[in-house]
Amino acid sequence: MQDLYNPYDNVLKVVDNAASILGYEENDYATLRYPExxxxxxxxxxxxxxxxxxxxxxxxxxxxxxxxxxxxxxxxxxxxxxxxxxxxxxxxxxxxxxxxxxxxxxxxxxxxxxxxxxxxxxxxxxxxxxxxxxxxxxxxxxxxxxxxxxxxxxxxxxxxxxxxxxxxxxxxxxxxPIGLGGILGRSEATGRGVMFTVKNLLSKQGRKASESTVAVQGMGNVGSVTAKLLHKEGFKVAAVSDVSGGIYREDGIDVAAVLAYLNENPKNLLADYHEDGVSHISNSELLELDVDVLVPAALENQINASNADRIRARYVVEAANGPTTLEADEILQKRGIMLVPDILANAGGVVVSYFEWVQNIQELCWSEDRVNEELKTIMDTAFEAVWSIAHEKDVTLRTGAYLIAVQRVVEAQKGRGIF
The missing domain is CATH 3.40.50.10860 (Leucine Dehydrogenase, chain A, domain 1)
Structure with a gap:
């Protein structure tokens, strides 16, 4: 049976909800419902x-x-x-x-x-x-x-x-590539932004990295960097996965060893990885692990109406685009699971892309340390803004992020006028 799910419908529902909370009339934001x-x-x-x-x-x-x-x-x-x-x-x-x-x-x-x-x-x-x-x-x-x-x-x-x-x-x-106008730190930017977001979230909860467990679904560029950096920050990465399945160890896996294995050969998959105390699990099982932070870093719709009631993580930080459906969002909210949305959590990549574009235009070259510092400043500022408006309006962090985003686009449109 053909899947009739349309991801653009999700976009429209979220935009309509944010516009309603902001008190906009349809004329104020109608342009956002249609691609230019x-x-x-x-x-x-x-x-x-x-x-x-x-x-x-x-x-x-x-x-x-x-x-x-x-x-x-x-x-x-x-x-x-x-x-x-x-x-x-x-x-x-x-x-x-x-x-x-x-x-x-x-x-x-x-x-x-x-x-x-x-x-x-x-x-x-x-x-x-x-x-x-x-x-x-x-x-x-x-x-x-x-x-x-x-x-x-x-x-x-x-x-x-x-x-x-x-x-x-x-x-x-x-x-x-760096030699053709690329920027230092770009390959790790999205994962680094996710790491900053996880730290910002747990800081608000008064939790320490050393006391927190993490599961990362997806070991592509974003997931692998996220796992590496969270491990470096002292988090216990209990599970990771790729297309072949996942690996799990309650006391934490050796992230460096896993990355070394995956980087040895592009054909290496986690299904063939072995480490003392590590058990093999499916991607579905990884999503349902009892961990503090779940980081879906694979494809869309991984957390949906069919499995949202079995998610046991206390916090979900979306490293992928659209990994959670609207139905799952509502279920997680009712169950008290806090979620940081993709448009905030994984924005590190586009932020550093912006830095690269600026450098190309101005013919500048920043150090990697400066890139990472500037990235942290932007990610921290954005998180604080979303956290504040979400609590002010008593809404989820996803809704809070869209309140800020929709308002900024609508106000820009009003300033320019409709031609």
Whole structure:
């Protein structure tokens, strides 16, 4: 049976709720319900075996009211139009809640990058960039890496865009290699922001890192960095997982050993990892562990109506985009489980992307220490603002984050006027 879930419906419900609490009339925020631009493209690629395959992709700009659209490019078989629309909207609110001068955008190509050779992936990237080139650029829309893409793909995008312009345009994308205008600390930025968020949350609860256990679902870039940094800060990381399943040890796993194992070979999976005292569990079991902090860092809708009543963590910090459905949100709230939303918790990546864009434009280069210090300042300030308004209005932290974000976008729109 086909799944009829539409992630964009979630966006609309949350926006409507925030606007209602803020006392806005529909005319005040109607523009937020509609993306400004949506582009569907097709890319013919000659495959290594000589056959021709046509790939489909999207680029959506939800809002450019507060600045250029900003958002990643996703290469994944499950990419679809509604998902890209939702991710673009989430970027609008993510940039607003941390108060950086961007709007929201997102891109995606329907493909399995693991099945493509380097040449095929390069050709696909170049053609996708050429197809969306009329919409992107340093002052219009600045892509970045996402699921299935990385710094190398961003370098290819930058190169193709520069070829079309006739000169190098380093600031047209972020998340690039260091030698091509990338920024120190970018690869760890999202996970580092999650770590700052976990520390801020537990500080409000009067809890110490050494007394707190954590489970991290997903060991991609965000999850692995989050686990590493939380472990370094003294947290007991009791469980981690990847697509093959998870590993668990009540007294804490050896995060450094796990990361070393995963980095040895890209084919290494946790299902084959062995360590004294470690038991193997499923991803579903990891979500339901009795830990202090659960960090979903995989894909969307991992916590939903079917498992929310079995979540035993005291706190959920969303490192992935949209890992919790609206139905699950309500269940967790009723059960007294505090959740820090994705648009706040995982905003570290876009914050440091903003730093990279600024440096490219101004031809500056910051030290990694300065990048991390500036990131901490922004994440701490945003958390404090969300915490304060949530308690002032007696709402959840997710609603608090959207109150701030929606208000900032609406006020910017009012200031500019409707043409």
């Amino acid at each position: 631009r949506e582009l569907k493209v097709s890319m013919p690629v000659v495959m290594d075996d000589g056959s021709l395959k046509v790939f489909e992709g999207f680029r959506v700009q939800h809002s450019t009211v507060r600045g250029p659209a900003k958002g990643g490019v996703r290469f994944h078989p499950a990419v679809n139009h509604d998902e890209v629309k939702a991710l673009a909207a989430w970027m609008t609110f993510k940039c607003a809640v941390v108060n950086i001068p961007y709007g929201g955008g997102k891109g995606g190509v329907i493909c399995n990058p693991g099945e493509l050779s380097e040449r095929e992936k390069h050709s696909l990237t170049a053609k996708y960039t050429a197809q969306i080139a009329p919409l992107i650029g340093p002052e219009q829309d600045v892509p970045a890496p996402d699921v299935g893409t990385n710094a190398r793909v961003m370098a290819w995008m930058m190169d193709q865009y520069s070829m079309l312009k006739g000169h190098s345009v380093l600031s047209c994308v972020t998340g690039k």
